[in-house]
Amino acid sequence: FYDLLNIFELNGLxxxxxxxxxxxxxxxxxxxxxEIILTLFAFKCMSPS
Known part of the structure; x- marks a missing residue:
């Protein structure tokens, strides 16, 4: 999970x-x-395209 957050921190959300x-x-x-799947689903809901 923290690796995913680090990727977002380095490259943007x-x-x-x-x-x-x-x-x-x-x-x-x-x-x-x-936590990982919920984070990814949340971003998918925010930007479905």
Whole structure:
């Protein structure tokens, strides 16, 4: 989870102008799987395109 936050800190938050591509396998590693998927779903809801 903290690695994901670090990526956002270094590269900016996801938006229509700053898109990210997540191609899977990010929730079955470590103890923060729920936090990671909820964060990614929240950004998807904020910017559905």
């Amino acid at each position: 996801p938006s229509d102008e700053n898109p990210y591509l997540f191609n899977g396998d990010f929730v079955d590693r470590g103890s923060f799987s729920v």
